Amino acid sequence: MSFPTFPGTGAPPMPSRxxxxxxxxxxxxxxxxAAAGLSPRAFAAxxxxxxxxxxxLSGPQAQLTIGESLANFTGRTRPAITVNGSxxxxxxxxxxxxxxxxxVANALQAHPTSIHWHGILLPSNMDGVPGLSFNxxxxxxxxxxRFTLKQSGTYWYHSHSLFQEQAGLYGALIIDPLxxxxxxxxxxxxxxxxxxxxxxxGALFRRMKKLAEHDNYYKRTLPDFLRDVxxxxxxxxxxxxxxxxxxxxxxxxxxxxxxxxxxxxxxxxAPAGNWTGLFRSGEKVLLRFINGxxxxxxxxxxxxxxxTVVAADGQYIHPVSIEEFRISPAETFDVIVEPSGQDAYTxxxxxxxxxxxxxxxxxxxHGLQAPVPARDPRPLLTMGDMGHDxxxxxxxxxxxxxxxxxxxxxxxxxxxxxxxxxxxxxxxxHPASETGNPRVDMQSMATAPKLxxxxxxxxxxxxxxxxxxxxxxxxxxxxxREPGREVELHLTGHMEKFSWxxxxxxxxxxxxxxxxxxxxxxxxxxxDTMMQHPIHLHGVWSDLENADGQFQLRKHTIDMPxxxxxxxxxxxxxxxxxxxxxxxxYHMEAGMMRExxxxx
Amino acid sequence: xxxxPSRTLPLLTTALLAVIAMPxxxxxxxxxDHGHGVTPTPTPTPTPTPTADHAAMDHSTMDHSTMDHSTxxxxxxxxxxxDHSTMDHSxMDHSxMDHxxxxxxxxDHAAMDHGPRAAPREPIPVVTEADRLxxxxxxxxxxxxxxxxxxxxxxxxxxxxxxxxxxxxxxxxASGWVGSDINRLWVRSEGERSGGRTEASDLxxxxxxxxxxxxxxxxxxxxxxxxxxxxxxxxxxxxxxxxYKFETSATAYLGEGGQVAATVEVEYELLLTNRLILQxxxxxxxxxxxxxxxGNGSGLNTVEAGLRLRxxxxxxxxxxxxxxxERLFGDTADYHRAxxxxxxxxxxxxxxxxxx
Numbered sequence: 019m020s021f022p023t024f025p026g027t028g029a030p031p032m033p034s035r036x037x038x039x040x041x042x043x044x045x046x047x048x049x050x051x052a053a054a055g056l057s058p059r060a061f062a063a064x065x066x067x068x069x070x071x072x073x074x075l076s077g078p079q080a081q082l083t084i085g086e087s088l089a090n091f092t093g094r095t096r097p098a099i100t101v102n103g104s105x106x107x108x109x110x111x112x113x114x115x116x117x118x119x120x121x122v123a124n125a126l127q128a129h130p131t132s133i134h135w136h137g138i139l140l141p142s143n144m145d146g147v148p149g150l151s152f153n154x155x156x157x158x159x160x161x162x163x164r165f166t167l168k169q170s171g172t173y174w175y176h177s178h179s180l181f182q183e184q185a186g187l188y189g190a191l192i193i194d195p196l197x198x199x200x201x202x203x204x205x206x207x208x209x210x211x212x213x214x215x216x217x218x219x220g221a222l223f224r225r226m227k228k229l230a231e232h233d234n235y236y237k238r239t240l241p242d243f244l245r246d247v248x249x250x251x252x253x254x255x256x257x258x259x260x261x262x263x264x265x266x267x268x269x270x271x272x273x274x275x276x277x278x279x280x281x282x283x284x285x286x287x288a289p290a291g292n293w294t295g296l297f298r299s300g301e302k303v304l305l306r307f308i309n310g311x312x313x314x315x316x317x318x319x320x321x322x323x324x325x326t327v328v329a330a331d332g333q334y335i336h337p338v339s340i341e342e343f344r345i346s347p348a349e350t351f352d353v354i355v356e357p358s359g360q361d362a363y364t365x366x367x368x369x370x371x372x373x374x375x376x377x378x379x380x381x382x383x384h385g386l387q388a389p390v391p392a393r394d395p396r397p398l399l400t401m402g403d404m405g406h407d408x409x410x411x412x413x414x415x416x417x418x419x420x421x422x423x424x425x426x427x428x429x430x431x432x433x434x435x436x437x438x439x440x441x442x443x444x445x446x447x448h449p450a451s452e453t454g455n456p457r458v459d460m461q462s463m464a465t466a467p468k469l470x471x472x473x474x475x476x477x478x479x480x481x482x483x484x485x486x487x488x489x490x491x492x493x494x495x496x497x498x499r500e501p502g503r504e505v506e507l508h509l510t511g512h513m514e515k516f517s518w519x520x521x522x523x524x525x526x527x528x529x530x531x532x533x534x535x536x537x538x539x540x541x542x543x544x545x546d547t548m549m550q551h552p553i554h555l556h557g558v559w560s561d562l563e564n565a566d567g568q569f570q571l572r573k574h575t576i577d578m579p580x581x582x583x584x585x586x587x588x589x590x591x592x593x594x595x596x597x598x599x600x601x602x603x604y605h606m607e608a609g610m611m612r613e614x615x616x617x618x
Numbered sequence: 619x620x621x622x623p624s625r626t627l628p629l630l631t632t633a634l635l636a637v638i639a640m641p642x643x644x645x646x647x648x649x650x651d652h653g654h655g656v657t658p659t660p661t662p663t664p665t666p667t668p669t670a671d672h673a674a675m676d677h678s679t680m681d682h683s684t685m686d687h688s689t690x691x692x693x694x695x696x697x698x699x700x701d702h703s704t705m706d707h708s709x710m711d712h713s714x715m716d717h718x719x720x721x722x723x724x725x726d727h728a729a730m731d732h733g734p735r736a737a738p739r740e741p742i743p744v745v746t747e748a749d750r751l752x753x754x755x756x757x758x759x760x761x762x763x764x765x766x767x768x769x770x771x772x773x774x775x776x777x778x779x780x781x782x783x784x785x786x787x788x789x790x791x792a793s794g795w796v797g798s799d800i801n802r803l804w805v806r807s808e809g810e811r812s813g814g815r816t817e818a819s820d821l822x823x824x825x826x827x828x829x830x831x832x833x834x835x836x837x838x839x840x841x842x843x844x845x846x847x848x849x850x851x852x853x854x855x856x857x858x859x860x861x862y863k864f865e866t867s868a869t870a871y872l873g874e875g876g877q878v879a880a881t882v883e884v885e886y887e888l889l890l891t892n893r894l895i896l897q898x899x900x901x902x903x904x905x906x907x908x909x910x911x912x913g914n915g916s917g918l919n920t921v922e923a924g925l926r927l928r929x930x931x932x933x934x935x936x937x938x939x940x941x942x943x944e945r946l947f948g949d950t951a952d953y954h955r956a957x958x959x960x961x962x963x964x965x966x967x968x969x970x971x972x973x974x
Contacts, residue, residue, distance in 0.1 A: 141752035142755075148762050148763065180765060228771040239891055266863050498738060499737070517799040589738065591742050593750065594753030594754060
């Protein structure tokens with residue numbers, strides 16, 4: 019779909035049982051398809067030539083050429099989409115206050131392309147979403163982006179055209195502040211995480227529509243059931259299986275696509291390639307983490323080092339000292355580490371489903387490697403995770419989920435369960451468009467902001483884990499007004515159909531969400547699915563509220579774990595048509611997207 | 619980097635006074651300020667640095683009900699001099715507070731730093747004509763590329779060789795669909811060969827529409843293609859995933875000659891491992907009318923029960939072995955026995971399951 023150059027269905031002729039965890043050491047872009055008509059085989063025969071350290075393009079003028087290249091991360095040479103021949107795309111280094119001019123040329127053979135500057139405040143026609151902000155960039159043509167930088171921090175950029183992001187079109191974007199940062203550091207490294215597949219991303223999407231559970235090789239088996247019977251008793255084990263069975267779901271659906279399809283990359287390098295960032299003992303090192311993956315949540319830690327988080331999504335926060343953080347696709351976190359006493363540390367980034375990892379090394383010189391930890395045990399979703407727990411713990415309630423499911427439920431009967439307002443489970447009022455909707459396979463019964471919850475697989479793991487609740491913007495609410503109105507949207511989906519939407523209505527048949535220019539309003543999101551969704555609103559900030567509805571944290575991407583209800587304030591100060599979507603690429607393409615139109 | 623205590627202290631004093639004066643009202647706003655007046659209890663992860671992080675405080679153990687407000691003069695709170703350090707917040711229990719009856723309207727937010735504002739701190743830029751042009755450029759309708767909404771799948775559920783008590787042969791069952799999440803065109807086919815000739819086969823072409831998250835209604839035609847007595851049926855059925863993940867289909871057929879027939883099939887997948895899967899299935903057929911010409915009695919005609927064990931070498935390709943038992947009932951059994959055919963048969967099967 020994305021590339022006519024992909025042969026066949028794009029399914030690699032190797033058994034899918036293989037986990038693509040380690041990748042190949044000398045992987046990366048092997049050749050640019052500068053000349054048309056040369057077969058991939060010819061390039062593969064030429065042998066790999068490493069692209070080397072990421073290109074850094076500094077200064078307010080940049081020239082980016084989007085083209086097709088061959089890349090090899092798994093031992094197989096496959097087509098990739100690159101910028102200036104590089105995967106990831108070059109690091110762009112700009113300065114707050116500058117007006118930047120970027121000429122983006124499309125050297126793809128047959129496909130229009132685009133670049134979206136993720137989290138950057140700019141005029142709508144510079145936002146890079148074909149069909150909303152501009153017409154896209156046709157093959158052989160170029161588009162000149164020009165905008166003034168009103169912010170600083172760690173951001174990224176990526177294609178907003180079909181599945182090109184998955185094929186490699188993503189890169190780091192760093193904007194240096196005019197005023198000195200409120201923290202000191204001696205050196206810095208960009209850590210850009212991503213997921214790579216040998217498949218044609220379009221074929222992968224088609225596969226998801228046929229068999230969404232393709233990569234879930236972790237379903238509970240008969241032996242698992244017998245073990246649970248021994249452990250918990252027959253009644254508890256059958257009650258548990260019964261609950262999931264009536265919902266037709268499985269608690270091991272942590273991520274749609276995992277290491278059975280993906281190889282996870284750190285700065286475009288598979289674990290076997292051991293990307294290395296240098297430090298001198300005692301230095302304060304700023305690590306700019308960016309999750310540029312299409313479908314992968316990473317849980318990141320550096321064994322032996324505490325991390326002090328100083329910025330989230332490019333914006334300063336009150337420093338928080340942690341040992342591990344979960345980063346959703348499109349989020350960025352700036353952390354400071356002070357390595358000393360060891361020559362090498364592993365940056366270990368396991369996927370949320372614990373099927374694989376990206377990894378690299380911080381070391382005093384090249385060629386060193388610290389032990390790579392084992393992946394944590396795979397977590398199981400609980401009814402509590404999914405907002406089906408009317409109690410307060412994560413214990414399984416004994417009631418019949420199937421009876422609670424559907425339109426006949428009386429939400430008012432569930433009410434609130436003490437505690438302080440929204441911080442405990444509240445029964446959401448579901449939009450009428452979800453009722454009887456074949457695209458909606460689940461509705462949450464009790465949702466909460468869960469801002470202090472480290473999340474599935476990270477609770478009680480003995481490490482200090484970052485939560486949204488622990489992050490507070492370094493500044494007070496830059497707008498300060500109370501929201502004048504509230505819009506509630508529910509994240510909806512159908513696992514088996516691989517259908518995703520807001521309020522049960524996919525993008526293709528949804529009306530734009532209209533905001534009035536200048537207004538301060540509140541968006542309330544309720545997750546009615548069992549998956550986790552990073553929700554990104556273009557053009558304006560998403561000012562996350564705490565459980566009491568007060569401004570807490572300025573972000574561009576709000577992560578929505580299952581069973582959560584989270585609210586954020588939006589200041590509609592950017593006229594135009596903006597994309598609003600789940601940043602899991604295949605969820606977006608399957609319909610979990612809206613247009614937000616800010617009008618006078 | 620952090621708000622300085624000297625700046626925030628007067629504000630927090632005001633806020634704390636508000637807590638005292640209106641304990642219920644100030645609840646949601648007062649939290650931020652507790653950190654300065656009391657020693658924070660040891661906090662769970664993560665540890666804030668370098669200043670106290672208010673969000674990390676554990677308020678869950680607070681019990682406000684033990685606070686004695688009766689000795690305070692609520693009407694005239696002194697602006698300064700209240701010593702909060704002796705308050706024991708650690709026993710506060712907020713859960714007993716009634717938030718439903720809160721009336722925030724009487725709070726004086728203007729006196730608080732974080733209160734609502736009529737005008738934004740950062741002014742909203744005045745829109746210029748250039749802004750308008752940049753905001754709503756002319757866009758080609760086709761500029762946005764959409765991932766395809768039409769998909770398809772062909773599942774050959776079983777393509778197998780069988781070895782029965784009364785012969786050997788081959789059999790297949792397949793289904794495919796093309797369409798959207800809601801509307802799909804289905805084909806289904808089932809058939810059996812024995813002794814080198816096709817004994818029975820049919821092909822169904824159906825329009826299916828999702829009527830609920832788990833059920834599709836199907837309407838279409840079925841063509842029997844047994845060599846001798848092929849006939850055409852109108853078909854109406856449902857298909858979907860029943861609770862407990864039973865793959866289920868039930869179809870009623872209205873055939874030439876006024877015959878009404880029905881087929882019900884239920885399949886289940888029992889995971890021995892994530893690749894070794896035991897698949898029991900039951901299929902039953904019924905007829906309304908007695909039709910000796912077709913060898914069908916009225917009522918229950920046949921029941922087939924199968925148990926197949928497959929190994930998914932990949933998701934797309936899985937060989938299997940199994941056992942299948944078929945039994946004819948009532949007049950149907952009699953007609954077949956009269957024709958020299960057995961009324962029941964047990965078969966060993968071996969085959970593959972593939973999808974595209």
